[in-house]
Amino acid sequence: MELNEAWDLGPDVFLNRLRLLPVRCQHLYTSHWCHSEVTNGGFYQFFFNATGILAPEAVSGFRALGIAELAEILTGAIRYFGPNYPRRRELRLDSLGPFQRPNRDAVEFFKPFDRAFYDWCDTPRDRWERTADSYARSA
Template sequence: MKNHHHLWPFSEIPPNEISIYDGPEAFLASYETASVAHRISFCAFWLQAEVLNGGLSQFFSNSTGVLAPEAVAACRMVKMPILAEKVEHAMSWFGPVYPRDRGVREEALERHAEMDPDAEDPFSELDDEVANLIYEEGIGLEKSMEAYLERNDG
């Protein structure tokens, strides 16, 4: 059994290895250079951290939103298809092509708020469901991530 603590939790991964702060192109370029295990754990960590801290709006409005498609793929790889489906559904709020650019996502969320100041957060109905899935689908995201790393000699 290989020790995978260098990949999970994320806090031990070098923060510069995958860039979420320098735009979609920099993210995709740095993402491609990381190992598959590193990619999956990176995306799973950020999805969990952002959603549990501030919901899907926080995940999408922060720099982390750049990795939403990869977070969906990570959920599928660690055998959490329902969580993947719910995140993908939330992504569809932005339109048929998910905008990796943070500014585009922020503008869409701001327009939504301006159109109806009393409107709820567009993801409020999904937030609890997604948070619950992080804990309750299968063996939960953390344990699913650890199991994936064990199976793949992370």
């Protein structure tokens, strides 16, 4: 089973599979998926999709890559869910609503975090790619 399939099998299976990777690969994997989802559709999409399972690890990944700003932005977005982050997708969906009719409170809550995330990635251009590539080369 590939790691990308494990996130559909629940938090325990996914986290056990993720921990089989070297730590630096875990950092790249989790921060990559968060970056990919957020830049494609914002934090609502990231948390709505199965990839939202790895949000806490993505915070650690961004910190390991030396991107404290993105770690803090993601931490702020995670706060939408309260003190206990719901790794199970169905629990996140209870708060987010269906994709076709999202919870407006969630969409509004995430907007400033989306903007801050996009601003970091775009100033300067390709900032994320250069940072992730540099981290990967240093492994």
